[in-house]
Amino acid sequence: xCGIVGYVGYRDALVVVVDALRRMEYRxxxxxxxxxxxxxxxxxxxxxxxxxxxxxAELAESGTDRFVGTTGMGHTRWATHGAPTxxxxxxxxxxxxxxxxVHNGIIENFVPLRKELEAAGVELLSDTDTEVAxxxxxxxxxxxxxxxxxxxxxxxxxxxxxxxxxxxFTHADHPDLIIAARxxxxxxxxxxxxxxxxxxxxxxxxxxxxxxxxxxxxxxxxITANSYSVTDFDGNEVGGKTRPFTIDxxxxxxxxGGHDYFMLKEIEEQPAGVADTLIGHFTQDEAGGxxxxxxxxLADQELREFDKVFVVACGxxxxxxxxxxxxxxxxxxxxxxxxxxxxxxxxxxVLDRSTLVxxxxxxxxxxxxxxxxRHAKEQKARVLAICNTNGAQIPRESDAVLYTRTGxxxxxxxxxxxxxxxxxxxxxxxxxxxxxxxxxxxxxxREFAELEAMPKLVERVLETGPQVRxxxxxxxxxxxxxxxxxxxxxxxxxxxxxxxxxxxxxxAEGFAAGELKHGPIALIEDGLPVIVVMPSPKGRAVLHSKLxxxxxxIQARGARTIVIAEEGDDxxxxxxxxxxxxxxxxxxxxPLLSTVPLQIFAAEVAQARGYxxxxxxxxxxxxxxx
Ligand code: F6R
Numbered sequence: 055x056c057g058i059v060g061y062v063g064y065r066d067a068l069v070v071v072v073d074a075l076r077r078m079e080y081r082x083x084x085x086x087x088x089x090x091x092x093x094x095x096x097x098x099x100x101x102x103x104x105x106x107x108x109x110x111a112e113l114a115e116s117g118t119d120r121f122v123g124t125t126g127m128g129h130t131r132w133a134t135h136g137a138p139t140x141x142x143x144x145x146x147x148x149x150x151x152x153x154x155x156v157h158n159g160i161i162e163n164f165v166p167l168r169k170e171l172e173a174a175g176v177e178l179l180s181d182t183d184t185e186v187a188x189x190x191x192x193x194x195x196x197x198x199x200x201x202x203x204x205x206x207x208x209x210x211x212x213x214x215x216x217x218x219x220x221x222x223f224t225h226a227d228h229p230d231l232i233i234a235a236r237x238x239x240x241x242x243x244x245x246x247x248x249x250x251x252x253x254x255x256x257x258x259x260x261x262x263x264x265x266x267x268x269x270x271x272x273x274x275x276x277i278t279a280n281s282y283s284v285t286d287f288d289g290n291e292v293g294g295k296t297r298p299f300t301i302d303x304x305x306x307x308x309x310x311g312g313h314d315y316f317m318l319k320e321i322e323e324q325p326a327g328v329a330d331t332l333i334g335h336f337t338q339d340e341a342g343g344x345x346x347x348x349x350x351x352l353a354d355q356e357l358r359e360f361d362k363v364f365v366v367a368c369g370x371x372x373x374x375x376x377x378x379x380x381x382x383x384x385x386x387x388x389x390x391x392x393x394x395x396x397x398x399x400x401x402x403x404v405l406d407r408s409t410l411v412x413x414x415x416x417x418x419x420x421x422x423x424x425x426x427x428r429h430a431k432e433q434k435a436r437v438l439a440i441c442n443t444n445g446a447q448i449p450r451e452s453d454a455v456l457y458t459r460t461g462x463x464x465x466x467x468x469x470x471x472x473x474x475x476x477x478x479x480x481x482x483x484x485x486x487x488x489x490x491x492x493x494x495x496x497x498x499x500r501e502f503a504e505l506e507a508m509p510k511l512v513e514r515v516l517e518t519g520p521q522v523r524x525x526x527x528x529x530x531x532x533x534x535x536x537x538x539x540x541x542x543x544x545x546x547x548x549x550x551x552x553x554x555x556x557x558x559x560x561x562a563e564g565f566a567a568g569e570l571k572h573g574p575i576a577l578i579e580d581g582l583p584v585i586v587v588m589p590s591p592k593g594r595a596v597l598h599s600k601l602x603x604x605x606x607x608i609q610a611r612g613a614r615t616i617v618i619a620e621e622g623d624d625x626x627x628x629x630x631x632x633x634x635x636x637x638x639x640x641x642x643x644x645p646l647l648s649t650v651p652l653q654i655f656a657a658e659v660a661q662a663r664g665y666x667x668x669x670x671x672x673x674x675x676x677x678x679x680x
Contacts (some may be wrong), residue, residue, distance in 0.1 A: 055132040055674040056158035057081035058144075059258045060222040060232040063249025063279050067091075067126030068118060074251075074258035075106050075128045077308055080316070080464045080668060080675045081158075081254060082132025085143035088113075089154040090126035091229040097154055098123075101143035105669075106130060124279075125229045127222050129156035132674035135164070136181030146185045148192025149176060152226040155191070157184040158254055159239040160679055162217030187211060191223055205276055205289075208233045212274060212287045218421065218678060222252055235274035235287065239678045240419055240446060243267040243275055243282050245298075250277035254676075255443070256301050257308045257462055264301040268445040297445055307461045315667040317465030317557075321653050322516060325509035327460030327470040328646060331477045336502045341495040345502065347485040352438060352454045357489035360410040363388055364403065364435070366395040366426040367414035368677065370468035370552060371475055375414050376545035378479035381642050385487040385501075396422040396680070399429035409435040412482060416463055416471035417676040418446025425680065427451055440478045442471050456481060465668045466675050467557055469653050472549065473512070473646055480505055480643070504639075508646050511637045515650040518634055522651045525616065525632055526658035529583050530558075536577065536584045537564040537652070538608075540601050541594075543587035546645045550585060550652030556670050557660035567604040580612035585655075587648045588619035588626055593641035598625075605629045618648050 057078025061070045067090050075086055086109040087101025098120035102109040113121070129144035136142035145154040161167070164183035167190065171178065176189050194200045194207035201207075204225045212221070218238035234241055234252040244251030244259035244266055251259040252275060256266050267282065269275060273292060275284045284296050313319040335346050347357075363382055365375035372394055379390040393403070395413070405411070411430040415423045418441040427437050427448055439452035442460060449455035458474035484501055487493040493501070529535065535554055539547035547564035554562035565574050567586070578584070586605055589597045602625060609615050609629050617630035620638045627633060636647045660667050 055082050055134075055676055055678045057130040057254045057258070058127070058156045058158050058220060058222055059254070060127040060224070060234055060252040060277065061249070062125045062230065062232055062277050063246065064124055065249065067123050068121040070262070071126045071128035072106070072110065073261065074253060075130045077257040078254060079106050079130050080466055082130050082674045083669050084133040084138030085131040085140070086129065087143045087145050087156070088121070088126060088128040089145040089224060090121040090123045091224055091226060092120060092123045095226050095229065096120070097147065097152060097224065097226040099145055099147060099154060101140060101145065103138050103140050103143060123229065125224065125232065127154070127156055127224055127232065134160055134679055135183040142180045142182050144184060146180060146182065146188045148188045150192055150196070153188050153192045153195065154224050155184060155188040156222050157187065157219060158678065159219035160217045161187060161215050161219055163215065167214070187215065187221055188223070190214070195225070204228045205233055208235070209274060209285070209287055209289050220254065231276055231278045233274060233276050236269050237272050238424065238447060241269045241275070243269065243277065245282065248279055250279060250282055252277060257464070260301060260308055261305050264304070266299055266301055268297040268299065270296065299445060303461050308464065315465060315657070317467055317469060317657055317667045320463055320465050320470045321650065321657070323460065324470045324473045324650065325512040325516075327458070327474045328477045328512060329506075329509040330459040331474045332481070332502075332506055333459065335481050336499075342499040343495065343502070345481060345485040345488055345498060347454070347456060347481065352436070354489040356436065357486050359408055360388065360436075360486070361408045363390040363410045363412060364398075364405070364430070365390060365392045365412045365414065366398050366423060366430070368395050368420055368422050370472045370549060371414040371416060371423070373545045373549040373552070374472055374475035374479060375412070376548070377476050377542055377645050378412065378482065380542050381480050381483040382486060384642065385483045386490055386492050388486065388490075395420065395426040398426040405430055405433035405435040407434045407436070411435045411437045412440060413437055413448055413452060414440045414475050415448050416442045416458070416468055416475070418443040418448040419676040419678050420448070421678050421680045424448050424451065438482065440475055440482070442474065464675075466670055466673050467553055467656070473649065476645055477505065477508075504643060508639065508643055511639055511647055512650060514637050515647045518636070518651050519654050522634060522654045523658040526655045527662050530659050530662035532583055534561040534577070534582060536574070536582065537562065537587070538567040538570065538584060538604060539564070539587035540567045541589060541597050542642060542645050543567075543589055543601070543648065546587045546648050546652070547585075549649055550656070553653055553656035554659060556673060557656045557667055558663055558665065559671070560659065567601050570604060570608070575607070575611070578608050578611040578613045582613050583616060584608050584613040585616045585618065585652065588617055588623060590620050590638060590641050590644060591623045591625065592638065602626065602629065618651055
């Protein structure tokens with residue numbers, strides 16, 4: 055939530071900052087703003103409610119002469135405190151208009167700080183929590199022990215703040231540097247030649263450098279054109295505790311590549327995402343081969359000693375977690391509980407040293423999931439993160455990490471990350487089964503080989519695109535769509551409904567097919583579209599035949615049945631008003647296929663209704679508030 059960037063270098067800072075905001079806009083699009091330190095020692099600020107395009111239009115109209123400079127910063131906002139208006143847009147300035155700040159996160163003690171400032175005669179101009187920080191820095195710079203020392207003033211204020219924050223400060227009298235800091239929200243330094251960046255994520259500066267440094271908890275960084283120096287909030291150097299890394303993807307991966315929307319590109323990248331997530335996780339040996347789980351390697355001994363598994367996650371990642379339960383329980387006979395991260399720590403779950411907690415998060419920043427991880431660790435459970443973002447907070451705080459290697463996901467709705475998470479879950483399940491001896495090595499090898507075959511099958515599902523899109527256009531104006539599934543088809547139904555809700559703002563609900571007759575069947579009326587995810591007829595016969603009965607029940611009551619079924623499943627034809635065929639796959643792996651038409655469907659309905667597929671209203675890609 056909120057994308058922030060700071061730049062000190064030799065280029066036109068306005069261009070650098072606006073380009074960075076464009077690539078980070080998926081993090082929030084309630085407002086956008088820039089502050090550029092002009093050569094004349096003046097801080098030029100422009101900010102505008104709504105999308106970045108509004109800010110760009112404003113700059114084009116009012117002219118950019120004031121914005122000539124090589125130091126600057128910018129912000130794209132997902133509103134928490136204060137409505138998404140111009141006056142709440144960042145950057146905020148202090149009363150001297152020399153200090154500016156951009157912020158991601160929530161300053162939890164802003165109420166007493168605001169009162170303190172008001173008592174000191176400072177007039178606050180916005181409803182945000184952020185504004186207190188800039189006034190406090192301004193006052194600390196004006197008088198007292200840190201007077202005249204910008205960095206010391208900023209550090210003194212950082213020590214007083216509570217909550218989660220990434221902050222970037224500039225001062226008109228110090229155009230050669232920027233100070234930034236983080237607690238529980240992300241901040242990376244981009245290390246260029248003769249230029250430095252600070253940003254919420256690396257997409258902000260990937261065009262200019264692939265060398266980056268991840269900041270740790272409660273660290274601050276001062277950047278100049280040629281240096282960066284990391285300290286704690288007391289100003290002590292922490293050089294050894296930062297984590298330099300080289301970004302292993304390029305600008306093209308963060309661009310739309312000829313598609314109208316990132317999401318459409320990301321749906322197509324799914325075969326590669328699944329394949330790349332599997333790479334390096336299987337090594338051949340005399341017994342047939344073995345799964346290698348994570349970079350820090352949870353020892354087999356530990357995997358053997360777990361007596362239960364919790365999966366915690368939010369949204370689509372939670373749906374991926376629901377799928378993990380089917381695979382892990384089936385392969386390992388370990389009990390698996392799947393819980394919404396936002397509920398987990400409030401109900402006192404039973405955790406101990408022999409509990410494995412799997413935390414699934416694309417961004418690695420989601421506040422609810424992070425807090426669940428912290429709670430699990432306090433209770434001495436071992437935590438394995440499944441994450442798509444190198445070095446993000448959740449993997450940093452976890453005992454082990456399994457990265458989904460699907461590249462940056464920019465579309466706000468999760469697609470390729472979801473499929474990669476599901477794939478990673480299977481790796482966890484197989485690693486547990488292997489360590490615990492609930493599967494023989496040759497069985498593990500066979501399952502892995504089936505998994506490796508999935509990307510090709512996902513490619514074939516993408517071929518259903520034209521059919522699915524035509525169907526979506528026909529249904530774009532219905533008020534409600536229901537989704538049904540059984541077994542692994544049930545989380546797929548939930549995911550299909552979530553995609554439609556968030557992208558097309560359409561009422562959509564996913565149900566376990568067997569639950570229908572316990573209430574929801576009352577919703578069925580003439581012509582109501584119901585999308586049904588059929589299990590494989592080659593899997594458990596009882597699942598297939600039960601779902602067939604469910605389809606007949608709803609069709610008899612007038613529903614329009616849209617059935618996703620395996621090629622050659624002729625039994626379903628008479629009951630399907632529309633049939634979307636997907637290739638045959640092992641039952642547990644079928645979600646990697648059946649989810650894809652639902653993603654395409656939601657994206658097309660949203661487009662037909664005229665909505666921005668990449669940036670659904672009210673949402674943000676990384677949810678760093680609870
Ligand atoms: C839905 C979606 C969200 C995320 C959720 C968790 O399409 O993208 O529901 O899945 O906000 O985000 P991460 O995985 O980053 O923790």
